[in-house]
Amino acid sequence: MSALIAIGWKYNTDLEVFLFTLGTVVVFWLAHIYSGVVASNLSAEHRGKAVWAAVLASARHSVGMMLAMLLPAVFLLLATVGVLDEYVAYYLALWVGVVLLAVLGWVNAARRSSHWTLRVLSSATTSALGLGIIWLSTLVH
Numbered sequence: 001m002s003a004l005i006a007i008g009w010k011y012n013t014d015l016e017v018f019l020f021t022l023g024t025v026v027v028f029w030l031a032h033i034y035s036g037v038v039a040s041n042l043s044a045e046h047r048g049k050a051v052w053a054a055v056l057a058s059a060r061h062s063v064g065m066m067l068a069m070l071l072p073a074v075f076l077l078l079a080t081v082g083v084l085d086e087y088v089a090y091y092l093a094l095w096v097g098v099v100l101l102a103v104l105g106w107v108n109a110a111r112r113s114s115h116w117t118l119r120v121l122s123s124a125t126t127s128a129l130g131l132g133i134i135w136l137s138t139l140v141h
Helices: 002-011 014-042 051-080 086-111 116-140
Strands: none
Touching: 014 051, 051 086, 086 116
16 A cells, blocks of 8 residues: 555645545455455355355454555545645655554564564564565656
């Protein structure tokens, strides 16, 4: 998502970037739900489970991802309606995405009962990957 923001900001209006980002988030979430349903139907323990139940379970499982991806979009919306300056909104959206990745890295390591040093390393790694994606997308475009 941050890559979309970094690229779109130079070439599109605030509204176009917001709508494109929001649309991409929704499509990505639906694809994630679909893949979860397909994966659950392949496992022996879930075979025969109603498709709708599998869709709901997959949607519940991925709702956090959807919410995390929407948070940067809020800043884009604030730029679109004129509440925030365009550059402030874009930088906030990009950095919120990086911070969210750091938090997800920390939480993921904490769930494994990792020592705090591994939590910091996981947090730094996930945020560095996010920064790398932003940097690479701006180089390509």
